[in-house]
Amino acid sequence: MKCLIVDQMHEKTDQFFNEIGLEVEYQPDITRSEILDCIGGYEGMVIRSKTPVDKELIEKATKLRFIARAGAGVDNLDVELLEEKNIAIINAPEGNRNALAEQSVGMLLSLLHHIVKADKEVRKGAWHREANRGVELAGKTVGLLGYGYMGQAFAKKLSVFGCNVLAYDKYKVNCTDKYCRQTTLQEVFDESDIFSIHVPLTGETKQMVDKEFIDSFKKNIYLLNTSRGEVLSLAACCEALESGKLLGLALDVLENERLNELTDEQRKNFSYLSTSNKTILTPHVAGWSFESYENISRVLAAKIKAFLTQ
Template structure:
């Protein structure tokens, strides 16, 4: 029987789902990198999250591997080019957590605009400040979305009913406008957006794509939402843009360095500026991380694995 190695924690449904489509499962969520290197030659399938980089060192040892499944959307921990060269199929599951991401993006955006984070904290401290927590309505605003894949589309869909204009820009698509977003150029987003939301993968092209110069292209001062990848924008850029007022506020589910106990000196300096600002809302990379998506990711992956046979 074909055997699949799983090297990260997964919803308990993964084993029976794989067995139903003819796969024997070796579930080893505590396996370390060296153990993966020593044993990967035995497996036809591999399922990962983001704990371990699947790079040349591992891929060269994976002599029987037919496919690798990423339990989630992002592929930045995988050497996709080498996997394709080796004719190893790369599967991911953005369909599994897009709904969770769409809802979370709305949640942190509304939290930011309505100052829910500061109001909650103050009331717990017996401070009743209505004027200081006056909110900003989403209605009537223009939301610019960069990246209109599964995640960008899920966010746009959930913006319906708020009375907003949604402009979507995706460099790698054509004719992608739909009932939820108008296809737009980057120049149109620069000109019209009140809110910018990122939904791009992490690639060489998108690494630190949001710079001071990029933000200066916006005609208006904007609110910024990032539920994509932390390294799309540096802590320094975020801090300085908030200080200058170019960013009126930021809702961040991801950070440049998410090992926040091991920041560099520079990163720590700018992170401290951000955490001391009431104009920033943080969540710990949980945008697509719900009880429901945990299981739906398995169902999505297994359906794609089955389709390979």
């Protein structure tokens, strides 16, 4: 079975895939037009985010049995059409969940203890102890939006700090475990000191966390987003930071991550966030560690093997 890899992957990917009987063609520099020209000759395809897997591409993939997404999200895939064509969708949230959970903890601690702000000040010769007095994570109530692989991994890390973790996930039933209690969205609004987003980007979740959503929290909160940027309104975040409703904001993702292509409004919001001492911004790397890079390929190989032998 021939499998086309169109994005940069870990050096061991060929080995993992060959071991399960795939004939791999590794073309990380391939263009979209070249993919369209050749995809009809492959039974499998592996992609990160190079190009949308849309109707145009799917219609040309006449032999395709599976498409593997090297990561967790599948928002760049036309899921409905792939399912209609009986093409399996294989992703690997297990591969980078630990990396994402570790960074989420790191970003949260950095917010609570003003680590980034204090570091910048000290480097400039300022020694402001009282202005950088920290807030302890221990005993805080953390509300999670979504309790899939990422939310579960974050909750497990938080348990070490003695946090009370609540999760709202409308698509899960009885997902309470030793790290987290499933609850209503209203209880998340009422009880949370910290709120973290762990849902995929869909038509339902796009701009879900807007001004009205943020204003629904009873307390002033810290907010983290390591899922997809378009789930969260940055305009609403800027307003909430200004009013004090948000005590701090950690973002690994943005509505538009092409920083040289921002609209006027996006540029205004980004300017505010990037100059605020209440924010931490990272370039979509929460699940991107040296370990996860290899592990994603290992997980995909295991899942593809299971699919082919079922």
